[in-house]
Ligand SMILES: NC(=O)c1ccc[n+]([C@@H]2O[C@H](COP(=O)([O-])OP(=O)(O)OC[C@H]3O[C@@H](n4cnc5c(N)ncnc54)[C@H](O)[C@@H]3O)[C@@H](O)[C@H]2O)c1
């Protein structure tokens with residue numbers, strides 16, 4: 001048995017936005033290592049389709065689908081509770097749900113940043129030693145947009161910067177408070193999921209829609225990753241016990257690597 005198999009076997013994970021794309025790839029990778037997974041997603045039909053696929057691949061008892069809009073605080077709270085009620089514990093949370101919408105940008109802040117903060121605090125309630133629990137690990141999903149910001153998505157970029165800042169600060173708080181919970185962040189470049197189709201829609205891109213050909217040129221220049229490599233990176237963030245507050249970047253040119261920061265100074 002590999003180290004990752006030992007580390008993940010029997011562990012219980014909750015993945016938001018888990019019905020397709022990166023979230024589904026993460027769910028599959030964790031199930032492959034014999035973890036149990038709660039797939040939390042807004043989209044009922046895609047969620048049910050995903051659950052069928054997971055049942056076929058890994059057996060009915062290993063996953064559940066919970067329909068939930070992560071921006072609804074009460075529903076998100078219930079999703080965490082249902083997961084713990086169903087599987088008996090929580091060890092891993094992946095705050096992955098995200099959208100690309102510059103037209104309705106307040107929604108983008110709500111889904112991509114506010115809900116990641118809520119998901120992190122809820123996960124801590126169920127895992128932190130501060131709350132008498134056994135510890136665990138949280139991974140928040142940011143983007144390379146936080147490093148290579150583009151003029152085509154200012155609000156999306158702001159949310160992804162925010163996710164990195166929040167994660168690094170709360171990771172330090174977790175270490176200082178002996179929560180027994182590690183908290184890391186992953187920043188993928190372009191990934192082949194339905195999110196990229198948002199560039200075609202005025203309803204998503206708003207005034208930046210006219211730049212869609214330029215965006216496609218950027219994708220050609222930087223390449224598009226398969227969701228499976230993001231799942232691989234996230235598994236490392238989950239299982240490598242030396243990582244807390246780590247900022248993992250994943251790009252076509254450099255693969256999985258880490259951002260390094262200057263030591264703190266005034
Ligand atoms: N695809 C990329 O190029 C790329 C690159 C970097 C980072 N990301 C980030 O990865 C994450 C996953 O994106 P993806 O590419 O897999 O996209 P996707 O559109 O394929 O999947 C996102 C999932 O999130 C769900 N979702 C959206 N809003 C929700 C809400 N309010 N409540 C619950 N679920 C919700 C959707 O229903 C969908 O199933 C996002 O945070 C995204 O910003 C994506």
Ligand SMILES: CCCCC/C=C\C=C\[C@H](O)C/C=C\C/C=C\CCCC(=O)O
Pocket residue numbers: 100142143144145148150152153188189190191195196198199215218222251252253
């Ligand atoms: C450039 C506008 C992109 C709009 C596409 C829609 C959503 C995608 C969002 C993702 O989070 C990815 C965003 C940016 C990543 C861009 C490139 C990084 C490549 C860096 C590198 O390879 O060195």
